[in-house]
Amino acid sequence: xxxxxxxxxxxxxxxxxxxxxxxxxxxxxxxxxxxxxxxxxxxxxxxxxxxxxxxxxxxxxxxxxxxxxxxxxxxxxxxxxxxxxxxxxxxxxxxxxxxxxxxxxxxxxxxxxxxxxxxxxxxxxxxxxxxxxxxxxxxxxxxxxxxxx
Numbered sequence: 216x217x218x219x220x221x222x223x224x225x226x227x228x229x230x231x232x233x234x235x236x237x238x239x240x241x242x243x244x245x246x247x248x249x250x251x252x253x254x255x256x257x258x259x260x261x262x263x264x265x266x267x268x269x270x271x272x273x274x275x276x277x278x279x280x281x282x283x284x285x286x287x288x289x290x291x292x293x294x295x296x297x298x299x300x301x302x303x304x305x306x307x308x309x310x311x312x313x314x315x316x317x318x319x320x321x322x323x324x325x326x327x328x329x330x331x332x333x334x335x336x337x338x339x340x341x342x343x344x345x346x347x348x349x350x351x352x353x354x355x356x357x358x359x360x361x362x363x364x
Contacts (some may be wrong), residue, residue, distance in 0.1 A: 216244055223253060227261055234269035247273050262288065264296045271300075282313075289316025295324050331356045 219237045223230040230237070234254060241250030251273045258266045267288055271281045288297045290312065298320035301313050330339045333356055338349030340356075347355045 216240060216246060216250075220253065223257060227257055230257070231261060231263050231265045234265050235272065238269040238272040241273065258284075262291070264288070264294070264300070267297075268300065282310075286310070286312045286316060289313065289320060293319035293323050295320055331359075 219230075219233070219240060222233070223237070234257075238250060238254070241247055251270065254266055254270045254273065258270060267284055270284065271278075274281050285297060285301055288294075289301060293316055298317050301317060330341055331343050332339045333344075333347040333349055333352065335352045335355040336347060336350035338347050340348070344356055346353050
């Protein structure tokens with residue numbers, strides 16, 4: 216645990232990559248409370264999915280603290296990783312904020328795929344064009360979003 220703690224103090228961003236292993240080690244060593252405090256402090260400075268998942272390992276399954284942290288993360292940064300973690304909870308635990316966070320994360324992830332691509336030159340656009348602005352070819356845009364290909 217001392218080696219993990221030294222890494223956490225010297226290279227906090229690198230420590231986040233092994234935070235789950237740190238949590239497992241703390242559970243095995245019976246040092247859950249100090250590890251939880253250390254991860255919580257680091258989560259305040261460098262919030263991220265890896266630290267959030269490591270903290271969840273140190274808390275009872277489906278705890279209110281884990282849920283609130285997850286909802287806060289979804290509100291600040293609606294990512295698919297955070298949405299995936301929320302989906303792992305029971306639907307009754309999501310609440311309205313969780314549901315909105317899921318909607319935001321999916322909308323953000325789907326946006327790049329909701330485009331049309333010219334079959335001739337590869338030009339991409341959010342709306343359909345009869346004539347491609349890139350190569351000026353006529354009817355070169357298939358009438359489907361990229362995600363449907």
